[in-house]
Amino acid sequence: MSINFKTVENSSRLDAKAPSGPLESKWKNHKKDVKLVSPANKRKHTIIVVGTGLAGASAAATLAELGYNVKALTIHDSPRRAHSIAAQGGINAAKNYQNDGDTIHRLFYDTIKGGDYRAREANVHRLAEESVNIIDQAVAQGVPFGREYGGVLSNRSFGGAQVSRTFYAKGQTGQQLLLGAYSAMMRMVDAGKIELLTRREMLDLVTVDGVARGVVARNLETGEIEKYAGSAVLLCTGGYGNVYYLSTNAKNSNVTAAWRAHKKGAFFGNPCYVQIHPTCIPQSGDYQSKLTLMSESLRNDGRVWVPKKEGDTRKPVQIPEDERDYFLERKYPSFGNLVPRDVASRNAKYACDEGRGVGATGKAVYLDFADSIKRLGQKTIEDRYGNLFEMYERITGDNPYETPMRIYPAVHYTMGGLWVDYNLMTTVPGCFALGEANFSDHGANRLGASALMQGLADGYFVIPYTLGDYIANNSLKPVSTDHDAFKASVVEQEERINKLLNINGNKTTLEFHRELGAVVWDNIGMSRTKEGLEEAIVKIRAIKEEFWTNLKLTGEKNTFNKYLEFAGRVADFIELAELMAMDAWHRNESCGGHFREEYQTPDGEALRNDDEFAYAAAWEFAGEGKEYTMHKENLVFENVKLSQRSYK
Amino acid sequence: MSKETIRLKLKVWRQEGPKVKGELKNYEVEISTHASFLEMLDVLNEDLIHKGERPVEFEHDCREGICGSCSLVVNGMAHGPQANTAVCQLHMRHFKDGETITIEPWRASAFPIVKDLVVDRSAFDRIISAGGFISVNTGSATDANSILIGKDLADHAFDYATCIGCGACVAACPNASASLFTGAKISQLALLPQGDPERKRRVQSMVNQMDVEGFGDCSNHGECEAVCPKGISISAIAMMRREYVKSYF
Ligand SMILES: Cc1cc2nc3c(=O)[nH]c(=O)nc-3n(C[C@H](O)[C@H](O)[C@H](O)COP(=O)(O)OP(=O)(O)OC[C@H]3O[C@@H](n4cnc5c(N)ncnc54)[C@H](O)[C@@H]3O)c2cc1C
Ligand code: FES
Numbered sequence: 049m050s051i052n053f054k055t056v057e058n059s060s061r062l063d064a065k066a067p068s069g070p071l072e073s074k075w076k077n078h079k080k081d082v083k084l085v086s087p088a089n090k091r092k093h094t095i096i097v098v099g100t101g102l103a104g105a106s107a108a109a110t111l112a113e114l115g116y117n118v119k120a121l122t123i124h125d126s127p128r129r130a131h132s133i134a135a136q137g138g139i140n141a142a143k144n145y146q147n148d149g150d151t152i153h154r155l156f157y158d159t160i161k162g163g164d165y166r167a168r169e170a171n172v173h174r175l176a177e178e179s180v181n182i183i184d185q186a187v188a189q190g191v192p193f194g195r196e197y198g199g200v201l202s203n204r205s206f207g208g209a210q211v212s213r214t215f216y217a218k219g220q221t222g223q224q225l226l227l228g229a230y231s232a233m234m235r236m237v238d239a240g241k242i243e244l245l246t247r248r249e250m251l252d253l254v255t256v257d258g259v260a261r262g263v264v265a266r267n268l269e270t271g272e273i274e275k276y277a278g279s280a281v282l283l284c285t286g287g288y289g290n291v292y293y294l295s296t297n298a299k300n301s302n303v304t305a306a307w308r309a310h311k312k313g314a315f316f317g318n319p320c321y322v323q324i325h326p327t328c329i330p331q332s333g334d335y336q337s338k339l340t341l342m343s344e345s346l347r348n349d350g351r352v353w354v355p356k357k358e359g360d361t362r363k364p365v366q367i368p369e370d371e372r373d374y375f376l377e378r379k380y381p382s383f384g385n386l387v388p389r390d391v392a393s394r395n396a397k398y399a400c401d402e403g404r405g406v407g408a409t410g411k412a413v414y415l416d417f418a419d420s421i422k423r424l425g426q427k428t429i430e431d432r433y434g435n436l437f438e439m440y441e442r443i444t445g446d447n448p449y450e451t452p453m454r455i456y457p458a459v460h461y462t463m464g465g466l467w468v469d470y471n472l473m474t475t476v477p478g479c480f481a482l483g484e485a486n487f488s489d490h491g492a493n494r495l496g497a498s499a500l501m502q503g504l505a506d507g508y509f510v511i512p513y514t515l516g517d518y519i520a521n522n523s524l525k526p527v528s529t530d531h532d533a534f535k536a537s538v539v540e541q542e543e544r545i546n547k548l549l550n551i552n553g554n555k556t557t558l559e560f561h562r563e564l565g566a567v568v569w570d571n572i573g574m575s576r577t578k579e580g581l582e583e584a585i586v587k588i589r590a591i592k593e594e595f596w597t598n599l600k601l602t603g604e605k606n607t608f609n610k611y612l613e614f615a616g617r618v619a620d621f622i623e624l625a626e627l628m629a630m631d632a633w634h635r636n637e638s639c640g641g642h643f644r645e646e647y648q649t650p651d652g653e654a655l656r657n658d659d660e661f662a663y664a665a666a667w668e669f670a671g672e673g674k675e676y677t678m679h680k681e682n683l684v685f686e687n688v689k690l691s692q693r694s695y696k
Numbered sequence: 697m698s699k700e701t702i703r704l705k706l707k708v709w710r711q712e713g714p715k716v717k718g719e720l721k722n723y724e725v726e727i728s729t730h731a732s733f734l735e736m737l738d739v740l741n742e743d744l745i746h747k748g749e750r751p752v753e754f755e756h757d758c759r760e761g762i763c764g765s766c767s768l769v770v771n772g773m774a775h776g777p778q779a780n781t782a783v784c785q786l787h788m789r790h791f792k793d794g795e796t797i798t799i800e801p802w803r804a805s806a807f808p809i810v811k812d813l814v815v816d817r818s819a820f821d822r823i824i825s826a827g828g829f830i831s832v833n834t835g836s837a838t839d840a841n842s843i844l845i846g847k848d849l850a851d852h853a854f855d856y857a858t859c860i861g862c863g864a865c866v867a868a869c870p871n872a873s874a875s876l877f878t879g880a881k882i883s884q885l886a887l888l889p890q891g892d893p894e895r896k897r898r899v900q901s902m903v904n905q906m907d908v909e910g911f912g913d914c915s916n917h918g919e920c921e922a923v924c925p926k927g928i929s930i931s932a933i934a935m936m937r938r939e940y941v942k943s944y945f
Contacts, residue, residue, distance in 0.1 A: 106834075109834065110833075110834040113833045113834060124757065124763075124765070125755070125765075125816070125817060125818065126764075126817065126818070126820065126821050126861065127821075128763075128764070128821075128861055129757055129758075129763045129764060129765055129861075131757070131758070131763075133758065133762050133763050133764075133860075134758045134760060134762050134763065143840070143841075145841060181835075181837075183840045184837035184838065184839055184840045185832075185834060185835075185837045186840075187837065187840040187843060187890070188830065188832040188836075188837035188838070188843075188890060189829070189830050189832060189890070190830045190853075190884065190885055190888050190890045190891055192850050192851075192853045192854040192857050192884070192888070193840075193850070194850070195845055195846070195847045195850040195851075196847060197846065197847045198844070198846075199844030199845050199846050199847070200841050200844065201840055201841060217854060217857075218854065220762070220858060223762055223858070223860075224854075224857060227857065230824070231824060231828055231829035231830070232829060232832075232834070234821060234824045234825035234828065234829060235825065235829040235831060237821075237825045238825040238826065244821070246818065246821075269810055298757040298758045298759070298763060299756055299757050299758075299759060300757050332728070332730040332731075333728050333730060333731065335727070335728060335731045335735045335736075335738065335739050336731075336735065337732070337734065337735050337738055337759060338759050338760075340759075340760050442781070442785055442787070443732075443785075443787065444730070445729075445730070445787070445789055508834045508835075509834070509835075512834070554746075556742055556745050556746065558738070558742060559742075600745060600746070601745070602744070602745050602748060602749060602750050602751065603750045603751065607712075607713060607811065608753055608810055608811040608814060609753075610751070610753055611741070611745065611751055
């Protein structure tokens with residue numbers, strides 16, 4: 049089949065604007081060089097912040113403190129409910145409080161390497177620099193991080209690092225950091241500097257003369273389509289993991305804001321880079337609505353196995369030792385059960401594909417603690433993982449002290465997103481993207497505890513400078529929401545909603561979403577092939593066609609209607625899925641979360657092709673039914689040496 | 697029907713909008729015992745949509761007990777029968793074949809109904825914006841380890857900070873008081889040295905906002921603690937009272 053798109057090498061549309069000079073001084077110099085906006089002038093500017101997760105809440109609070117007028121929109125009934133609230137494990141920072149040799153350079157290096165050399169050096173270094181300030185800020189806000197008896201902050205170690213640099217608040221780090229940012233934000237609501245607009249879903253980015261000047265949003269309680277104008281728009285709308293239907297993301301996580309901006313000219317970067325987490329509780333039936341993550345730390349004491357025989361339905365305890373295949377220990381003798389996330393995930397999939405998966409669905413592998421319990425005693429295991437075992441039992445009804453856990457990989461994080469330059473601006477002037485919504489500093493794979501760090505660095509410490517520079521350099525004239533661009537957008541959104549409600553077909557939103565998810569999971573998931581991706585495109589197009597002719601929705605538009613919201617989001621996911629397939633199809637290499645079966649080392653590891661693919665792919669939408677254009681931002685590595693991973 | 701599937705009768709609160717009268721309506725659903733309570737409602741809604749009827753609106757997002765969106769009164773209990781569990785984490789294996797389940801929204805005048813099982817909890821945001829914060833602008837913080845806080849104290853503050861803002865405490869309280877919610881935030885910040893400079897203003901203004909919003913007074917029933925999915929201790933309310941009294945001296 050033919051997959052057609054245009055390619056622009058070394059695209060002039062992608063000026064990364066990374067400052068020149070040595071890596072260590074780029075950000076410092078940039079901060080010195082940016083233009084400032086006077087307090088009297090800041091008051092004249094309205095900044096629209098869409099999303100109130102870590103990225104959005106931190107940006108809204110900080111910009112309001114600086115004197116801008118902020119309008120903050122969120123789908124949720126309160127900013128505190130954003131998906132960031134669910135992050136468990138922790139947040140990285142190069143504080144070197146443990147005196148174990150951590151430095152900003154080491155955090156930078158680990159992140160670049162962990163991302164399989166597909167991120168921009170200058171951005172990643174800035175992230176490492178700002179990481180330390182985040183911890184200070186959070187502590188000052190009263191975030192109750194874990195501490196030692198002497199009163200200092202505790203750290204734990206996380207995958208991909210040899211130092212202990214992860215700060216945490218029990219298993220609720222995201223919650224505590226978000227509540228910190230939320231409280232800072234609510235203080236500015238009280239001060240009258242933030243107008244909080246809850247239960248609003250952005251449906252369109254409004255541009256005037258090619259510059260972002262506002263958004264159109266649906267009031268999710270009244271159904272009214274509302275208009276908001278401002279000097280800049282910040283998209284802090286999270287990741288698109290829910291394109292897979294089942295993921296560890298919250299149910300409202302979606303791509304709509306980013307996708308609509310994409311259709312208004314914002315290039316979409318590396319859509320095929322997705323992270324799949326190996327230790328999640330497997331699906332138990334068709335009714336399953338989401339997947340729950342179990343901390344990766346479990347692999348420290350649990351042994352992963354499947355029966356050697358295909359279709360073995362005996363209970364795990366009845367399967368003798370020599371009929372079990374501890375496949376990670378067998379294939380990776382030196383790392384064993386502790387191989388990186390992508391390797392562990394892929395191998396679990398292979399075992400299940402061979403018909404050796406366990407549980408009712410055959411889509412699970414065992415994570416067995418019997419040996420550890422024998423060696424260390426139940427008490428020790430309980431101390432280490434008590435709460436996780438409890439959570440597992442709550443969901444599955446099984447007691448992991450007695451029978452092995454069943455686990456399976458699940459989609460967890462999306463490294464791809466809107467392409468941004470060093471200033472976090474998309475290819476639409478005045479439209480910025482922060483947090484998981486941008487194509488990120490994580491390259492082709494994100495290290496644990498680095499998403500919280502990035503969201504907060506973007507919001508607290510980067511955007512205040514780079515947005516000021518944009519405002520100061522552009523003499524933006526006020527725009528009213530009566531402008532034709534706003535009116536046209538409202539009409540367009542109303543028509544789209546009417547269309548969705550009037551199809552009157554036979555299949556529900558959920559049925560379409562599930563069907564899409566299955567195709568994306570099977571073909572653009574843990575392991576991909578040229579043929580599989582081509583097949584995916586055919587299937588996705590068919591789903592799109594059917595969606596717009598056979599969708600069944602009930603209820604009205606001028607009231608709260610969750611299924612109408614979901615329908616609009618699923619429509620966007622379908623389009624995104626096709627772009628993901630195209631991106632994965634064109635990237636003839638394996639890197640990080642993108643594993644193409646055709647490109648692997650003799651050992652079965654991801655085989656990069658740095659000569660041809662050391663670039664970020666930024667996709668330009670040219671109009672419905674028109675060919676995409678793929679712009680290349682060549683990644684230049686001046687400070688690290690590219691190397692091949694090995695975990696044998 | 698395998699024994700892993702149960703049949704249930706549901707009585708669900710249906711209400712078209714804030715100003716319309718609502719009523720309990722009867723439904724039937726067949727569901728796997730492995731499904732979660734919210735997945736049971738998903739299945740019901742799929743069935744309703746296929747029949748051309750309007751689905752039941754309810755709040756949900758994380759479905760793992762941390763975002764505080766879900767908010768259902770199940771058989772008269774906020775978040776249902778399982779202790780320390782938000783309703784999204786409740787699984788159907790706790791129900792019996794043939795059982796009747798009544799599902800209602802949070803009921804409190806400060807939480808007006810938006811539709812069906814969805815209520816407006818923005819009053820909680822306004823209580824926080826009245827003082828549930830530490831006034832520190834971005835960039836003005838000192839090094840994190842320059843503030844030493846003993847582990848016991850930090851853990852104690854953390855226990856209050858785990859509140860998910862779901863509002864079950866209000867829904868369960870005979871007086872619809874928001875004291876556990878407000879007390880938890882006040883206690884967290886009162887325990888920490890960072891919260892000290894503003895403690896008087898904070899407690900006065902948050903308590904005042906609680907009254908303005910129309911929440912009732914606390915008369916020590918303790919229902920709030922019993923339904924709290926995070927098991928937040930009612931000692932938060934005592935601490936709030938102490939803070940309040942002290943603030944006038
Ligand atoms: C289970 C789980 C555990 C995790 N644990 C960790 C961890 O330990 N450490 C770590 O570093 N990372 C972790 N992550 C990743 C991390 O939590 C996320 O990447 C990060 O929180 C994303 O933050 P955000 O601000 O970019 O977006 P989000 O928190 O997703 O916020 C998005 C916001 O945008 C709003 N929104 C979306 N679309 C629209 C629209 N159209 N209109 C209006 N508003 C909109 C939403 O309402 C919300 O407010 C974890 C992720 C998961 C799923
Ligand atoms: S849905 Fe998030 S707490 Fe229940």
